[in-house]
Amino acid sequence: MQNPYLPYPVRISEIITETEDRNLKTFKYVFIDPEDEEKFDYQAGQFAELSIAGKGEIPIGIASSPVEKGFLKFTVNKVGLVSTHLHNMKVGDVMGIRGPLGNWYPWDIMEGKNVVIIGGGFAFTTLRSSIVYMLANRDRFKEIHVIYGARTPGMLLYVDELKEWEKRDDIHMHITVDATDDPDWKYNKGFVPTITDQKAPPGTDDTYAIICGPPIMIKFTQPVLEKLDYAHDHIIMSLENRMKCGIGICGHCNIGRHFVCKDGPVFTLNQLNNMPKEY
Amino acid sequence: MKVLKINKDDWANGLKKLGESCRLLGPLKDGEFHNFKELGQGELPDFNFRNTRLSPKSIVYPQSEKMFDYTLDQNDPNHNILKEAEKDYSPQVVLGIRPCDAKALSLVKLNFDTPEYQDTYWLKRFESTTLVGLACHNPCSNCFCTSTGTGPFHPEALDMLLVEDNDQFLAQILTEKGEAIAKTAGWSTEAGSDAPAQITAMKEAAEGRMTSFISAENLKNKSAMEIYEDPYWEDVSFSCINCGTCTYLCPTCWCFDVQDETCGNCGIRMRNWDSCMYPLFSLHGSGHNPRGQKLQRVRQRFMHKLKYFLDKYDEGIQCVGCGRCVRYCPVNIDIRRVCELMNRSEACPVTI
Numbered sequence: 001m002q003n004p005y006l007p008y009p010v011r012i013s014e015i016i017t018e019t020e021d022r023n024l025k026t027f028k029y030v031f032i033d034p035e036d037e038e039k040f041d042y043q044a045g046q047f048a049e050l051s052i053a054g055k056g057e058i059p060i061g062i063a064s065s066p067v068e069k070g071f072l073k074f075t076v077n078k079v080g081l082v083s084t085h086l087h088n089m090k091v092g093d094v095m096g097i098r099g100p101l102g103n104w105y106p107w108d109i110m111e112g113k114n115v116v117i118i119g120g121g122f123a124f125t126t127l128r129s130s131i132v133y134m135l136a137n138r139d140r141f142k143e144i145h146v147i148y149g150a151r152t153p154g155m156l157l158y159v160d161e162l163k164e165w166e167k168r169d170d171i172h173m174h175i176t177v178d179a180t181d182d183p184d185w186k187y188n189k190g191f192v193p194t195i196t197d198q199k200a201p202p203g204t205d206d207t208y209a210i211i212c213g214p215p216i217m218i219k220f221t222q223p224v225l226e227k228l229d230y231a232h233d234h235i236i237m238s239l240e241n242r243m244k245c246g247i248g249i250c251g252h253c254n255i256g257r258h259f260v261c262k263d264g265p266v267f268t269l270n271q272l273n274n275m276p277k278e279y
Numbered sequence: 280m281k282v283l284k285i286n287k288d289d290w291a292n293g294l295k296k297l298g299e300s301c302r303l304l305g306p307l308k309d310g311e312f313h314n315f316k317e318l319g320q321g322e323l324p325d326f327n328f329r330n331t332r333l334s335p336k337s338i339v340y341p342q343s344e345k346m347f348d349y350t351l352d353q354n355d356p357n358h359n360i361l362k363e364a365e366k367d368y369s370p371q372v373v374l375g376i377r378p379c380d381a382k383a384l385s386l387v388k389l390n391f392d393t394p395e396y397q398d399t400y401w402l403k404r405f406e407s408t409t410l411v412g413l414a415c416h417n418p419c420s421n422c423f424c425t426s427t428g429t430g431p432f433h434p435e436a437l438d439m440l441l442v443e444d445n446d447q448f449l450a451q452i453l454t455e456k457g458e459a460i461a462k463t464a465g466w467s468t469e470a471g472s473d474a475p476a477q478i479t480a481m482k483e484a485a486e487g488r489m490t491s492f493i494s495a496e497n498l499k500n501k502s503a504m505e506i507y508e509d510p511y512w513e514d515v516s517f518s519c520i521n522c523g524t525c526t527y528l529c530p531t532c533w534c535f536d537v538q539d540e541t542c543g544n545c546g547i548r549m550r551n552w553d554s555c556m557y558p559l560f561s562l563h564g565s566g567h568n569p570r571g572q573k574l575q576r577v578r579q580r581f582m583h584k585l586k587y588f589l590d591k592y593d594e595g596i597q598c599v600g601c602g603r604c605v606r607y608c609p610v611n612i613d614i615r616r617v618c619e620l621m622n623r624s625e626a627c628p629v630t631i
């Protein structure tokens with residue numbers, strides 16, 4: 001019997017401060033035992049528990065993509081006990097990772113379809129993983145749209161990659177900020193729901209939307225997608241509930257009979273309509 | 280089924296022999312109440328009890344349990360790496376567990392032993408445990424086990440069932456584990472051929488003494504969202520003080536929290552029972568709380584026990600009718616009444 005609570009030992013190989021408020025950092029990890037990397041076989045949309053001895057564990061979406069080998073990447077917002085400690089750690093430090101956990105975006109269903117990615121704030125992590133995955137398998141998808149917003153230009157994640165994607169003609173990028181007085185800002189201005197209204201393709205049987213962002217963004221984007229004729233089973237979301245075990249045992253993250261950690265974190269709006277609003 | 284006869288002397292001698300090869304646990308008087316404890320050498324369990332105040336779930340699933348050790352000492356090559364804690368999974372025998380509490384272990388097992396993940400701590404201890412049940416001749420007035428798929432003589436999950444018969448036990452051997460401990464203890468006198476009939480008669484008499492029942496037959500077919508949105512939750516939860524007593528005493532509650540505790544450079548990761556009745560249980564780091572209100576938490580507890588569990592596993596409700604939460608809730612919130620409300624078939628319940 002394998003102990004599902006035992007993390008793989010990893011070493012921090014790189015730390016990138018992502019945002020101007022310095023509250024978001026991306027941590028790159030390498031497995032100390034290369035065999036563990038093989039066991040850690042994941043899909044875009046899954047998460048893992050970052051484990052720091054003496055502090056505890058936090059569930060964090062996997063920001064690296066299954067098509068990127070040799071490392072894992074996570075972008076962590078400084079919030080409380082564990083995430084603050086992590087922000088103070090250095091390259092070379094040893095910690096643990098447990099996973100991959102949860103389900104993933106429905107890649108089998110979305111194959112051959114249009115995919116619209118809608119992200120806000122720092123909830124862009126598994127969306128980055130998804131974009132990198134789709135671009136590496138570009139012929140398996142039709143049109144790809146990305147609507148991604150942050151408060152200010154300095155709060156956008158993965159800026160270098162965003163610029164690269166902007167240059168490509170096989171992905172429609174719609175980057176936006178709530179407000180900026182930067183005269184050189186050449187992308188959109190406005191909230192994510194507004195930009196979605198303007199730029200998202202109409203909903204069809206062949207078009208899926210994946211939304212991740214703060215509750216307020218989701219609340220106002222949902223009616224826009226409905227107006228654009230997206231069916232509820234074509235709107236895909238990822239939830240964040242308080243978690244401990246991450247494997248459906250400790251009971252913390254339930255919504256009705258479902259565990260967000262094991263049956264989720266990815267649900268369609270159609271599924272969520274029939275679940276208590278406990279997220 | 281094999282039935283043995285164990286008289287007082289055989290009982291004491293047998294336990295002495297058993298105690299040489301395994302740990303023995305049984306009910307002992309602890310202040311005013313009985314609780315399950317490890318028996319000292321030559322100590323006999325005290326069966327002069329109805330049921331223990333705390334459920335025996337802690338025997339398989341301790342309230343606090345070490346999971347891993349670690350060191351933070353930078354000079355140690357393994358610093359910051361969690362190591363499996365050393366554990367004692369040597370055989371143990373639980374004497375006198377009530378059938379309802381044993382049934383609770385088989386319900387809880389559904390949570391800890393899943394196709395995808397196995398909780399090694401719970402399972403290893405469960406596997407190293409032999410359960411010797413004690414039939415209930417006098418069920419408490421607020422027990423309702425016969426309505427929850429168990430009963431005062433219910434054999435499920437037990438390895439051996441003891442039935443007190445004047446100054447001796449009739450012992451039903453239910454599994455190989457039960458057979459093995461009978462052998463080790465030297466209990467081999469077979470009861471007469473009328474023993475099974477005698478046990479059945481005592482079982483029926485005990486069931487006849489039950490005074491409390493619930494009806495849960497409509498729960499399966501009602502929609503969870505419909506029950507969730509029913510109007511009585513405000514009323515049900517109004518007096519709750521979120522003390523968590525109900526969840527800590529309940530043999531079928533299993534939720535836990537994980538915490539790290541460090542002293543100097545050394546520390547442990549451990550898990551502790553937790554309760555959905557506490558606001559912290561579901562609090563996000565951002566301050567948002569999906570079950571921040573008392574109503575939501577009380578509803579969660581009853582919905583989980585009586586509906587979500589039923590829908591998830593189709594193995595009945597997550598309550599064995601032991602009556603503990605009914606007896607010890609400081610404000611008399613009663614799962615039997617809540618179940619009745621949830622089970623009602625009419626759309627608009629009258630208040631009671």
Ligand SMILES: Cc1cc2nc3c(=O)[nH]c(=O)nc-3n(C[C@H](O)[C@H](O)[C@H](O)COP(=O)(O)OP(=O)(O)OC[C@H]3O[C@@H](n4cnc5c(N)ncnc54)[C@H](O)[C@@H]3O)c2cc1C
Nearest residue numbers: 058059060061076077080081082083240241242243563564
């Ligand atoms: C599936 C999933 C993916 C996530 N992805 C990311 C991500 O990519 N980047 C990111 O910055 N954050 C992410 N979060 C949120 C992140 O888990 C919390 O911000 C983090 O747990 C806060 O921990 P803390 O110790 O710093 O805060 P504290 O408030 O001190 O939290 C104490 C403990 O409570 C639990 N906890 C608290 N808040 C949450 C929460 N929102 N979700 C789950 N458990 C919580 C954790 O066990 C934590 O250790 C994700 C959450 C989930 C469930």
Ligand code: SF4
Nearest residue numbers: 519520522523525608
């Ligand atoms: S024992 Fe009673 S008061 Fe305490 S949390 Fe349970 S229902 Fe509420």
Ligand code: SF4
Nearest residue numbers: 529598599601602604
């Ligand atoms: S819910 Fe109450 S009656 Fe049912 S098993 Fe738990 S403590 Fe016993």
Ligand code: FES
Nearest residue numbers: 244246250251261
């Ligand atoms: S985090 Fe433990 S059940 Fe989901």
